[in-house]
Each structure stands twice: as C-alpha cells, then as structure tokens.
Amino acid sequence: MSEAGTMADDGAAIGGGRAHSRARRLSIEGLNKWFGSNHVVKDLSISVEPSEFLVLLGPSGCGKTTALRIIAGLEQADSGQVLLGDTDVTNELPKYRDIAMVFQSYALYPHKTVAENIGFPLKVRGLKPDERAEAVRDAAAQVHMEELLERYPRQLSGGQRQRVALARAIVRRPSAFLMDEPLSNLDAKLRGYMRAELKHMQHELGVTTVYVTHDQVEAMTLAHRVAIMDEGALQQIGTPREVYDNPANLFVAGFMGSPPMNFIRGSIENGRFESGGGVGVPLEGEGVGGGTAAVMGFRPEDAEVADPGTGLFDTTVYAAELTGDVTLVTVALGGDTSLAIKMPKEYDVDFDRNVAVRFPLERGFLFDAASGERLSARFAVPPGAA
C-alpha cells in the first residue's frame, strides 16, 4: 500500500528533488466501458513505459477521455485493469492513486490564490505551512509563476492559468501525469509555446505522462509514442514517425497529417488499381487477384501538380491557397473526391486549369475499402522511374 501516497512518502519525495526515481510504468489491460448500451471503450490495452510521454489521439467521442478518466479513477471500468508500477489500482479511490491530472478547463479553485491552488495537494496531505510554501515556490518557479503567487485565477491570463494547473500537478511529484487536452483553450500562438514548454518540462521531470488530444500536431510534436483511437478501439500505437509513415489502416492514415492523406476510391482488377477519372496503376505483391474494393492513398506533400498528360491522371484545379510556407492546391476528381497537394510557395496556378497529378508510387498506400485495413499489395514502380 505504499502506492497510496502516504504522507511520509510524499514528504520525502518533495524534499528529495528530482522525481525520476518515482516514474513508474502505467498500464491498462483489457479495459471496457459502457455508458448504457454505448460501448465507449473497447478492450483497450496500452502500456506506458516509465518516463514515457504517451499521447492518446482520436476524434471527439472516440473514448480517449473516458479511458483517461478510468486511469484517474474518476470513472469505473466495467472490466479490465489499471496498473501503476506493479500495483493494481483498478478499484483504488482517485485520492490514493498517486496520479495528478491537468483538466482541459484547468479546474483552478477560483476562491484560492495561485499559491493556495498549487499548495492544495500538500495541504490535503497535512504538510506544515512552511514546508508547503517552499514546495509551492519550487513548483511555481518551474512554470515561471513565482511573481504571481498572490493573484487569484480570475486575474490571470489563459496561459498563466495553464501554468498554475501544471504547477499544482507537479508540486507533489506524482507517479504519473494525466492531461486532458490541456492546450485546447489557448490561442494558437500560446499553444505552440506551451507545447514546447510542456515537452521540456516532461523531459526535465521524467514523469510517466498520458496526454489526451484530438490535435494531431500536438500528438506528433509531444509524443514519444502515439496511440490512435477511434470508436473506443485502439487503431495503432507507435512513434509519431511510425504512425505517420506506416499507417495501419484508413482511419489512421486519414487522421494524421494536415491536410490529411488523399484517398481515391476504386477497385483492384486483374493486378491493377482502377478508379473513375482515368486512374489505373499496376500492383505487385499478394492479393492483387481482383474484385476487391480498395482505396489508394498518398500524402499531399508527396504529390505534385504537373502539366496535363504527364502524371497519373488529369484533372482541374478547384482552388489554390498560399498558406505561407506552401501553396495548397485542391483538385477535383470525379463527383465527390477532392485531393490536396502541397506545392512550393512560389507555385501559382489559375482556377479551373487542366493539370495532372503525380506522386512517387513507392510513397502510395493501398487499403481495403471494406475493412479499412492496409493491404500488403503495393503499387508496381516502373523500372527506371525517378
């Protein structure tokens, strides 16, 4: 029961400086959760290594927040286990779990000053005021808030409130951090800055962290590993590079990247991928027999716009937008398919112009249209192609 965060334990850890030694493995096994007849978390198993920064990524309503709340103990799992280190905390009350959480809303106590907010976890544990003040100053210094300790939350900006919430989480050196979309209430510029700061702080403290977000940029930049969820189920888990370069299915491919991967629906016929609009590419590998509905995918940054007749297929320009670092060209293909292509920022093109689209075939992906799973078949790269 030493996991329960007894006073002696925490007191020692706070006095003892760096918390690296307290970082623990956090794992969930076979987690299931129903809300009525709604199966929101489906057999979820994830293991977070000590000091790892794991991001749970998925669209809203995919069950990622529910999974986080089960880890925190705010929600009861219908089946499955939550393990912190070697201890089963599945049925432990939240207050005994030694886990700190940063809420999307920050959840600062509005009637308490910054110092009282940060010191609350210590006050609850019965620390003496002078010990408390020292730990609060340390934690506040870590988030650069030592000047504002006497302010109330209402007197702080969004970014400052965020820092107070972080300080309150780190002040007691927990075994694990949980963060529920902590940056989503900040404006874009501040979000970018706080992202870097968060990553730095997690590295510095070395605390096992589970971070929930629907923002794939946050996931890519922050995570050691990303776990992508959809409809309650884990879709893929891996380093940001793995899930980006090697998506396991259509959902992951379509979720990662901004703009996301382009998809062209079609079918596999006699060893070729065929689609309306004159798209036809030979395939190699297993399962190229034919008849199956399939989806071709390629990333906007891999493709380019070329003169008509020189690419994989011809189409017209729907829109061209300069985003600053690139020109984003949208082309129409057939009735309801539009494709995004990133071109250099110098590139300019008239609307409705006839163009061709091409991309290196080894950078293309092929998915089963029905199951969404990645197919082992690949596009045949013609010999001598660049």
Place this chain on the structure above:
Amino acid sequence: MAEIPAPTPAPLPARARARGLRRWFEPARIGQMSRGGSIVVYGLLVLWSAFVLFPFYWLAITSLKLPVDVFDGPSFLPWVDFTPNLHAWADLLDFSAKSPLAETLTPYRNSVIIAFCSTALCVLIGAMAAYALARIEYKPRLGNILVFVVLMVVTAVAVGVYGVDLWIAAAVGGALFVLLARSVGRYFKRSVGNADILFWMISQRILPPVVAVVPIYMMFQKVGMLDTHLAIILTYTVVNLPIVVWLMHDFFASIPIDLEESAQLDGASRLMTFFEIVVPLARAGLAATTLLVLILSWNEYLVALFLSTTQAQTLPILVAGMNGGEKGILWWTMAVVIIIMIIPVIAMALLLQRFISKGILLGAVKG
C-alpha cells in the same frame, strides 16, 4: 464542389428612423436609456418605494408619538402635525418590572436563540443533503419504500391497538425491513431517482402547516418538551429543510464538476472537498438561503404559538399579544418593539449581502 448560390437580387434599404412620440422611447446613444423609458421606469420605482417604505415610516413616527397624538386621528409629519416624544423609547431602557418593554427582553433572547440556532442547523444539514443529491446518484427501489411504509403502519398498529412495547415493535419492524430489503428487495425493478427525492422533499411544504401543528404539539407534549427552545428549534429546522435543499441543490449543481474531480485527484476526501471547495464557491447561494431561512424562522408565528407559552415565547407571539390589557393597545410601545424586532434581520441582511455577489466562479474553468 457545390454551386455557389447567386446573390439576392435587390438589397433591402436601411430601417427608417423612428419619428414623433416613438423617438422618446429610443435611446439617443447605444448603451443609454431612452428619455421616455427612464421617466416611466423611475416614476414606477419611486411610487413603489413609497408604497413599500410607508409602513416603516408609520412605525417610526408612531414610536415617537404621545398617546394623545395617536388617538387624535392620523398625523403624518413630526414637528408639523405633532411634537415627537421619546417616551416609548425611554421605556426600553427602564428595566424595572413594571415597564411593558422589560417584558420583551426574554422573548427577544428566545427569538435570537431559536432563529439563529435553527437556521445554522438547517443550513448545515440542508446544504449537505443538497450536495449529496446534486452529486451522488441514488436509486432506492420503489418496492423497498413501500415495504418500509407498510412495516411502519404495522408497527404503529401493533403498538397502538395491541399494546406491544414500542421498542420491541420498532426493533422487530426494523429487522424485518432489513431482511426483506436484502432478500425480496432485489426483485423490485422500479426505483426512484434524485429528482424524485428532491420533489418529495419540497412536497413536504405543500401541506398547510396548520394541519401538522397539532400532531407536532402532541408529540412534544408526550415527551415533555413543550415550551422549550429545543422543541421550536427542531421544528423550524425540519420545516425549513426542504427550502434549503431545494435552493442549494441548484447552486451546487452549477459548480463545475471538474473542480471537485480535481480536488479528489489532489487527494481530498469528500468532506474536505465539500468544505474546502464546494461551500466557498456556493457561498452566495448559502448566504441568500441563510437569510431567507433566518427571516422565516424569525417571523414564524403558528408553530411558536402552539409550542411556547412563557419560557420559550418568541417576539411575534409577544407583539400579537400586545393588543389587550387594561391600558388598551399601546401602539407606541408596539411600534418600538417591532422596530427593534426588525433590526437583527436587517443587520444580518447587510452582513450577508457582501457574499451575495456575482462572479465568484470567474476564473474557475474558462480559458
């Protein structure tokens, strides 16, 4: 690739400016009141204030009148219609037994003790009940409630008709209830929720108090507690509990649950969360509710009339009883008593008003 809809043919002209009398009811600038509007609004406010404040004015001048000025027909302006005199107020400082105001001292003390104790008790218990109803989901089975009621009736019949010893009957009834609830109880499907419990509580106020007051009288008579502070305090507490629960439930429900979950993860127990986080955030509601319950207890007449005779008599009973006696009605004395009776409530209102401010939740959850 949707078609862009064609623009609407002819743009509408800007709205024409109001003319004539209607201009009086349009503000000259954004954020101002119109001239006509302010005349109407302030006119009504002044009229209503005069209407509401007149009784207080009447009390004040009556307390300054000599008996002859009172009986000479209505006179309104001191120094003009009559000469103010402090004779009734002087009686207040005269503690000799003969003074009519000396009799007010005990009821005054009783009123203070009863009103403040019952209010404190009521708000404490009621707030905790309201918090539980706002945050914990209860699902008592309807069948179990029925079993409880039936067993209670059977117990009452056994005691009343067949003369079974009360304690034995209660113990058997209680034991039977536990057994039945644990065995048969699980087969009952229908259950009631928090909203039903809340409504049941407020429904306790639907019954006119005059119906309940006789049974309450007999109950306290039986246990020999008539004319005690405790009897009236307990009765007021029970009578006002539904109001506290009903009002505080909404205040607690409006506190972001994130704050309480955060406190839980910070390591706080439920009670600590309640007193450290929830109560300070609901203090505006608590202050308003406290004030309301205090006023209700302070002015309560019916229950006090039944439960108190001399020792625990409260001010409303005293004032109501001042209309007799060999000297006739002492209007001037009555006016003084009523004025000093109002003072504590006004003082509490001023004190609590500081807490009834908005924006306490500012900075809690919004970025």
